[in-house]
Amino acid sequence: MNKLASLLSAALLLAATVASAAQQMLDVRLVKLTGNGTVTPGLESVAAIIRRNLPYAGCALVDQQGCIMPANATLAFKGGYTVTCKTLDGAVGVTIQKNRKLLLSTAVTLKDDTPVIIGGFDGGAKGAKHVFVLQKSP
């Protein structure tokens, strides 16, 4: 009887592990853009996109959160930001607030691992800007 119970629990654990491995995650990163060239490791590809399109060279990770896809979560970030993500009709509705005041609301369609960068909010230091990088991760 004990053996049967342990086998069943092992099977359930395995099934849960496989299911969680198959689930996609929505990765949301709060990134600070600055004029200097410092780039946090892991943000090189984001920094390259920023450098090609905006007058910022530095790319520093401030905070990182995530949720399971389809998204339905409110994520709290450093600096008083909250990002609410909700999947609806294949797109992800994103609402960004700071200190409970609405900054931006939009709907994004995430393709594979291509990031969507939303921001331009005041980054505290002179000339610095905050952006959120939304990206699906397998």
Added chain:
Amino acid sequence: MNDDTLKSLLRASAPPVALRSADAFWSAVERQAQVPGRAPAIPRRLGLTANLLRRWQAPAWAAAAAAAALVAAVVWPGAHAPALDQFRIGDELPNNGALVITDSDTDATILWVITEET
């Protein structure tokens, strides 16, 4: 005179007939068809097929391309959808509008809010 005798006499008096192979026969037909001013039998049929091909080639390619696009739209519904459908900037954010940038190298989208300090 019976029938057998009659047949043997007829065979003996008939001129010899040279038999042609099938290849030789069709070669002769093709040569005849290439003579100008004569209605060629086989090339005419070939010509008809070629005309049909020429006539329907473009519509066939167009139909194939349309079918491929339809299949792609069904299989990959978000393949050509814009990354940002719409956006609304909060009243509390001092801004002068926003800019949607698509990175040419990665197809990544940037929604950049132009604030008053920018």
